[in-house]
Amino acid sequence: MKTKDFEPKIMTFLCNWCSYAGADLAGVSRLQYPTNTRVIRVPCSGRIDPLFILKCLQDGYDGVLISGCHPGDCHYISGNYVARRRFAILKTALEFMGIEPGRVQFSWVSAGEGEKFSQVISKVTEAVKVLGPMRKLVKAANSLVG
Amino acid sequence: MSSVLKLSRSAEEGLRELLKFLLEKKRVKAVFTLCKIKKNGTVSYSLITDADMLKDALPLFPLMPQNAGKLLSRLTLKEHLAEPIAAVVRPCELRAFIELVKREQGSLENFIFISTTCPGTYPLEMSVNGDISKKLPEYEEDVKKGNVISDTRPICKACEHFMPYSADMTVALIGEKDIDKNCEIFLNTEKAEKLIEGMDGELVERELETEEVKNLRSKRQEEKRKLFEEINVEGLGLSGLVETFGRCIGCHGCSRVCPICYCVLCDFDSRDYENEPSTYESELKKRGGVRVPPNTVLYHLGRLTHVSVSCVGCGMCTDVCPADIPLSTIFLKVGEEVQKIFNYIPGKDVEEAIPLNKFEKDEFTEVED
Ligand code: SF4
Numbered sequence: 226m227k228t229k230d231f232e233p234k235i236m237t238f239l240c241n242w243c244s245y246a247g248a249d250l251a252g253v254s255r256l257q258y259p260t261n262t263r264v265i266r267v268p269c270s271g272r273i274d275p276l277f278i279l280k281c282l283q284d285g286y287d288g289v290l291i292s293g294c295h296p297g298d299c300h301y302i303s304g305n306y307v308a309r310r311r312f313a314i315l316k317t318a319l320e321f322m323g324i325e326p327g328r329v330q331f332s333w334v335s336a337g338e339g340e341k342f343s344q345v346i347s348k349v350t351e352a353v354k355v356l357g358p359m360r361k362l363v364k365a366a367n368s369l370v371g
Numbered sequence: 372m373s374s375v376l377k378l379s380r381s382a383e384e385g386l387r388e389l390l391k392f393l394l395e396k397k398r399v400k401a402v403f404t405l406c407k408i409k410k411n412g413t414v415s416y417s418l419i420t421d422a423d424m425l426k427d428a429l430p431l432f433p434l435m436p437q438n439a440g441k442l443l444s445r446l447t448l449k450e451h452l453a454e455p456i457a458a459v460v461r462p463c464e465l466r467a468f469i470e471l472v473k474r475e476q477g478s479l480e481n482f483i484f485i486s487t488t489c490p491g492t493y494p495l496e497m498s499v500n501g502d503i504s505k506k507l508p509e510y511e512e513d514v515k516k517g518n519v520i521s522d523t524r525p526i527c528k529a530c531e532h533f534m535p536y537s538a539d540m541t542v543a544l545i546g547e548k549d550i551d552k553n554c555e556i557f558l559n560t561e562k563a564e565k566l567i568e569g570m571d572g573e574l575v576e577r578e579l580e581t582e583e584v585k586n587l588r589s590k591r592q593e594e595k596r597k598l599f600e601e602i603n604v605e606g607l608g609l610s611g612l613v614e615t616f617g618r619c620i621g622c623h624g625c626s627r628v629c630p631i632c633y634c635v636l637c638d639f640d641s642r643d644y645e646n647e648p649s650t651y652e653s654e655l656k657k658r659g660g661v662r663v664p665p666n667t668v669l670y671h672l673g674r675l676t677h678v679s680v681s682c683v684g685c686g687m688c689t690d691v692c693p694a695d696i697p698l699s700t701i702f703l704k705v706g707e708e709v710q711k712i713f714n715y716i717p718g719k720d721v722e723e724a725i726p727l728n729k730f731e732k733d734e735f736t737e738v739e740d
Pocket residue numbers: 618619620621622623624625626688691692693694695696698
């Protein structure tokens with residue numbers, strides 16, 4: 226598949242208190258952004274286990290975006306800081322696994338940042354498009370090996 | 372310099388005598404140590420209160436039938452110890468226990484930890500036909516010389532953390548020329564000094580970190596490099612990992628014995644990881660054939676992300692794997708990479724929070740958009 230025809234599927238985990246509302250605002254404001262994303266609303270970015278991300282990549286998503294409240298704004302005070310640490314671990318592990326770390330992205334979007342939300346989605350979609358389809362892990366999980 | 376209790380008997384006898392003294396003088400309520408299992412030539416961890424039964428104790432037997440850290444957690448999970456127990460454990464087992472305590476899976480209260488400069492242990496499979504007992508003379512010679520010991524577990528040969536970090540007492544073994552005649556017990560804490568008061572033996576002052584210890588550390592580093600190279604751990608990549616983990620029979624034994632995998636109900640044992648019929652159908656349509664059971668590779672990738680911050684490199688996972696997957700080599704490597712970013716040595720210091728329980732406000736900003 227050529228990159229230009231390739232429409233990636235991107236899973237987005239959005240914090241209920243900020244980025245999810247930011248996405249809403251983008252919608253209400255009729256901002257245009259790529260339709261490659263599927264949204265899962267989470268109570269806090271700190272709820273996301275790296276396993277969720279790996280599972281998405283295995284199940285055929287080409288990229289994953291996690292978006293939470295800005296530093297200092299997490300409703301549970303430190304959920305997003307811990308999420309960032311977990312994420313740093315995942316990046317290290319992804320590199321070891323030979324999965325492009327760029328497939329997994331992390332951002333802060335507040336409820337008032339509809340504009341930023343649409344930009345983040347465009348940026349992530351573009352980045353994942355360049356990386357191409359996530360065939361490796363999908364195949365690894367299901368094919369007969371050897 | 373530390374103060375050292377010197378006993379004129381072999382290291383193992385001396386240690387047994389110390390344990391006996393502690394029990395008889397009621398300084399401890401019980402002793403936790405490896406103990407001979409009658410007749411079959413192997414050992415098991417045991418709790419002992421009867422001083423006479425200590426004659427069957429083999430505190431230095433070079434086998435890790437389980438990671439003791441996991442056992443001590445089970446002993447103190449519901450309630451901390453009401454009375455003191457002296458536990459003889461290896462450095463990586465003590466580190467594992469401390470990692471569990473940091474996760475509120477046990478309590479250090481009332482424990483007295485006795486450890487050794489650790490020469491390493493033999494693979495579990497060697498315990499089956501009494502092979503280890505035959506090896507003991509050779510083992511002792513190598514311990515005296517401060518060698519990397521042949522036929523011990525690859526992970527032990529490559530272990531750099533063989534000096535206990537937080538034991539109350541440390542029995543010096545590595546590079547000690549006369550462990551068959553002398554037992555030197557380092558008293559690392561005030562508690563330790565109090566406990567041995569009134570015991571026969573000479574008190575001396577010396578360093579634990581000898582030339583032999585330093586030499587062994589560099590030999591082990593070299594072994595580690597070789598171990599990583601052997602399976603080309605850095606170059607495995609996804610296809611290498613899939614091939615390696617592809618041998619997995621899905622028994623989940625590796626997580627069962629891993630001290631860091633402490634969840635009571637593992638997500639991977641749940642129905643969530645069974646494919647829906649529709650998934651089978653669509654995959655079959657695409658590929659004409661699929662692996663059953665599903666998710667064996669994901670299980671390992673998931674475990675890697677969960678365990679890596681705290682993996683103590685104890686090697687239990689490799690030891691139990693029926694498919695001979697070099698798990699601990701892979702986990703040690705990823706563990707090191709992950710621990711490096713937080714400058715963290717698992718189980719070194721109980722006061723230091725695990726990296727996922729703390730944060731800095733302006734760190735890892737490079738991972739954000
Ligand atoms: S012990 Fe070996 S076979 Fe069993 S789940 Fe772990 S890797 Fe797979």
